[in-house]
Amino acid sequence: MTDTERVSRFILDKNHFKAGHAKFRAFDPPPAEIALSVSRTEGLSDSQVWDHGDVHVARPSGRQIVARGDFTREDARAVQAGGCQLDIEPEEPPPLHANVIGYPSIEQKELRKSLAQQLVAKVVAVARPSQT
């Protein structure tokens, strides 16, 4: 995986995308986890990215995609605080799946939030086009 490869975090909660901006909470892993799921979308067309998210992220969770946040491994690695540094590590299945790693456990919740806030400041947020 190169430093400039694009990955996408699909946003399923409407409260995590407001006024064209992704919220940091969409980039904070679930409490029991220390990694954040993303998809390796480099090279996919825009419609292919949404289709991939529908099949591998939205459908299994029974929810709908509201938006996505695109960023690179370089962006993730630039996020550091409290001795933690984020990075991206491919992990399949499902296809094209990867994890943003480097988050501490929930006992350091404030640090996790800080890392999420720094990461979301680097992403390019893309709203899901309205479907007809």
Place this chain on the structure above:
Amino acid sequence: MTFAYALTQPAAVVGPTYDAAVSPAALSLRRTIAETLESHQSLVARRADEIVGRLVSELQRASVEDGIHATSGAVARAASVLRSIPSEYPLPTVVVESDHEIGLDWDEGVRRVLSVSIGDGPMLGYAALIGAEPSHGRVAFTGVFPTTLSYFVRRIYGHQR
């Protein structure tokens, strides 16, 4: 879930019973003071309603949509923290977090954000990103809105106030 909510009433600053002034100027001043007091009390009541409304509606939303319930201790402490926020500060968005704590977010964009986590304990966790400066830590809550959090709220809204 129910919880008690005590309104802080402003102390009385005028006592008509002891005010014998009858000049037009005195009457006018008395009327102005009464109107100001009434307006202040109305503002305090509206803000208290807004605080309770935000808390209750998020508790209901999280329960119904996400199946997440905050602990009763977190709810009581969140009400205290919300009540302690100086009236000149905007109220935050209330979020029931996945670990059953309550989050308060002042979020004016990806580089103007403060998030406070409230659980059962005496400490409040916070994380902020203002411009390129990240910060995180814990502060004690003793009933007064913590100075550290005040600093970040002021920085988020500093350009407007």
